[in-house]
Amino acid sequence: MSKRKICVVITARPSYSRIKTALTAIKEHPHLELQLVIAGSALLDRYGNAADFIIRDGFEINEKVFMVLEGENPTAMAKTTGLGVMELANVFYNLQPDAVITIADRFETIATSIAASYQNIPLVHIQGGEVTGSIDEKVRHANTKLADLHLVASEEARERVIRLGEDPEYVINTGCPSIDLAEQIKNENLSFDPVEKYGGVGAKISPKGNYIVVMQHPVTNEYAKAKEDVEKTLEVVDESGLPTFWFWPNVDSGADGTSKGIRTFRELQNPNNIRFFKNMEPLDFLRLLNNSAALIGNSSVGIRECGYLGVPVVNIGSRQHNRQRGHNVIDVPYEKEAIAAALHKAVQGGRKKRANHFGDGHAGVKIAEILATIPLRYHKTITY
Structure with missing residues (x-):
C-alpha cells in the first residue's frame, strides 16, 4: 500500500503551533508521507523566522516559498496573495500531493487553497467555521468553500461549516493541535x-x-x-x-x-x-x-x-x-x-476555570488518522 502524500503549507509564525502535533503524527503514521512547505512571513527574520524552529524540531522542509511584498498595507497583502498562488501552484505541480492542508484564516492561506483546488487536489482546511473580525473571517470562510475536508476545532465551528452547505460526513471536530501543546x-x-x-x-x-x-x-x-x-x-x-x-x-x-x-x-x-x-x-x-x-x-x-x-x-x-x-x-x-x-x-x-471549547489535547493524532483513512476526494457533494 503506497503512502498518502499530505502537503502542509505553513505561511506564518503562529500557524506552526496550530499544526505542530499534527505534523508529528502525520510524519510518524505508517500510511502517510509528510510534505512540508514553508512560505510567507514564516521565512522572515523580522517576524521571528519559524523555519528555524521547524528544522530544529526535526522536520524536513520540502519547499520554501518567498512571497511577502514590503508595505504591510492592504495592497501589499493582495499582491502577496497573488504571488503565493503563482508560486504554490508550481510547488504542488512538482510535489504531486494526494491532499493539501491549509490552516485557519491568515490572508496568505487563501493562496494555498486556490493553488490546490484549481489543480483538482483535495484541500483540507484546519480550523474552519470560526468567526473573528476583519478580513480573517472572510478568508476563513472562503477557505471553507474551497475545501473538501474540514477538520474543525470545536462543535460550534462544526455546526457553522455545515450551515455553510458542506457535507456533514466531511466536517469533523478534531480539536485544535495548539491545545495538544497546552496539555x-x-x-x-x-x-x-x-x-x-x-x-x-x-x-x-x-x-x-x-x-x-x-x-x-x-x-x-x-x-x-x-x-x-x-x-x-x-x-x-x-x-x-x-x-x-x-x-x-x-x-x-x-x-x-x-x-x-x-x-x-x-x-x-x-x-x-x-x-x-x-x-x-x-x-x-x-x-x-x-x-x-x-x-x-x-x-x-x-x-x-x-x-x-x-x-x-x-x-x-x-x-x-x-x-x-x-x-x-x-x-x-x-x-x-x-x-x-x-x-x-x-x-x-488569579487563574480561571479551564475551558475545553477547542479540544482535549489529542487533535494531532486524530487529524493524522482521519487523513489516513477517510476517502480523499476533490469533487464533493454540496447541499443547500
Missing part, C-alpha cells in the same frame, strides 16, 4: 530565563513573581489606527510597572504602524519593565504564558491556549470579535482607562 505543559513551571535563552531587546527583566505577556497585532480593516492603538497599550503596561514580555506583531496590514509605535516608544520612553521578542519555540512560549499573571493584546492564543490553561486575558478591540471564549477573557476597547482597569482585575483575580 503537554499545563503542569510545568517556567524552567528557563527568556532573556538568557532568546535575547530580545529592552529592559533586563526577570520572570520571577508576577509578570505579564503582551501580543498585540494590527487589525486589517483598522490598519490606519495600528500605531495609535499600540501606543495606548504601551502606556498602560509601562505605567503598571509589571515585568512584561512583549512579542512582535504578525505581518498583517498595519504591522508597520504597530512596529513603529513599539520602536518609537522604546527609544523615547526607555521603559524599564518591558522586554521585546520576535519569537519563541511553541512550547517555551506556552510555558511563559502558563506561568504569567495575564496576557494582554488581541491574539487568538488568549482565546484558545490561555482559555485551556486558565490564564487571565485582557482582550483589546475587535480582532477576536464573536469568537467563542471562556471565563478567562476580559474584553475592552482601545481606551487607556479600560485597559488599565482590566489589567488590574486580571492580575488580581
